[in-house]
Amino acid sequence: MNIPRAGFVGLGLMGAPMAANLVRKGWAVTAWNRSPGAVQDLCRLGGAASKSVDELRDEPVIVFMLPDLGYIEDVASGLLESWKPAPPAPGTAVVVMSSVSPTAVKVFGQRVRAASSGRAVVVDAPVSGGTKGAIDGTLAIMAGADHEADFRRLLPLFEAMGTTVRLLGPLGAGSLAKACNQLVVGTTTAALAEAAELAERSGVDVAALYEVLSGGLAGSRVLDQVGPRMARKDYTPTGPAKFMHKDLSFVVETADAAGAAVPMARAGVELYAELKRQGLGDQDLAVVRQTISNLSRTGAVSAAEGTFS
Missing domain, CATH: 3.40.50.720 (NAD(P)-binding Rossmann-like Domain)
Incomplete structure (x- = not known):
């Protein structure tokens, strides 16, 4: 055989x-x-x-x-x-x-x-x-x-x-599909991070919020897998967060060549670049919540929103 x-x-x-x-x-x-x-x-x-x-x-x-x-x-x-x-x-x-x-x-x-x-x-x-x-x-x-x-x-x-x-x-189509996958994963994770910070700072339990979200239209596999780590603030790496910056950059690169508008990807590139600047790149993707928390604490909210819009 x-x-x-x-x-x-x-x-x-x-x-x-x-x-x-x-x-x-x-x-x-x-x-x-x-x-x-x-x-x-x-x-x-x-x-x-x-x-x-x-x-x-x-x-x-x-x-x-x-x-x-x-x-x-x-x-x-x-x-x-x-x-x-x-x-x-x-x-x-x-x-x-x-x-x-x-x-x-x-x-x-x-x-x-x-x-x-x-x-x-x-x-x-x-x-x-x-x-x-x-x-x-x-x-x-x-x-x-x-x-x-x-x-x-x-x-x-x-x-x-x-x-x-x-x-x-x-050849290249698989990598394009992965770039699209990362566009969805990276921006969804960022949205979950923003929701967590908004909820916690407003007195709402993050784990309870995620449980409710998972039962509605906002439910997703990203929420199921990343949400629990984000709620616990457990950033033990299952894959370094810094790679999301690289992957979203591929989305922008391909979009520029194809003439496609990708405003979410461009915002994501800026956000994950900030994550790397904060020295968080080797931690889990869920650490984007800490990135957003740090922006809030430093009073950089309005500046960040201008950059990421």
Whole structure:
């Protein structure tokens, strides 16, 4: 029996459980991570360790789950160089599952095709569902592939990590879908934070407010997942809040190219930039409530509203 194989680069809060689910579903996973601890954990489940990304050059699928495309290009540079004198097997797939720029991932795809003499393809397949979805294997996976056959070939990989898997269009479409996802998540979380601060400062219990909201039209999965942490002011990271600034910037970048108006995204970029300026970027996304609280305490309300409008 042929055991499906994959290389996996990036075993962080999301990548580690995603790779673990691949192993549990019968995949032979060889992983590389900048810090070795997570690789050792995967090896205990039955995975294997790679000394470098370059060593993954002969894997039929190489998954990247790093913070941004710049990190991927950096660690993959040696891999691409190794393909120039000795191209990989036809159909080799480089799968970008990080949240990256829809425009930049297309350029990266061209680099990979050129370095591999046209034998390797890039598929972007960012995910949504947070660390819980990564652990449970219930992620939503949004894919972009220039050829549907490439997506179909990767379906078993995606279905080992997620339950909602869709091909949205050519390369870059998956990243655009993720940008739209982050537009909804980032601005909804910000609205919940504003509601919490307004309620608490007016003498209303935040947890009770959220309970009522969840039973009406304002109910959402964002409220269900982020709301309890926000009500408790528990900002233990399930994913660094600073990445929302990056993701909303991709929305604005794409909107400018498409001629689309995105006033909420632009306001979100400013708000999450303020979050980073306050030194809160490494905490959970729910910490945007603290950002708004800090603006209120410093008397920066009117200035902030002018900036974010």
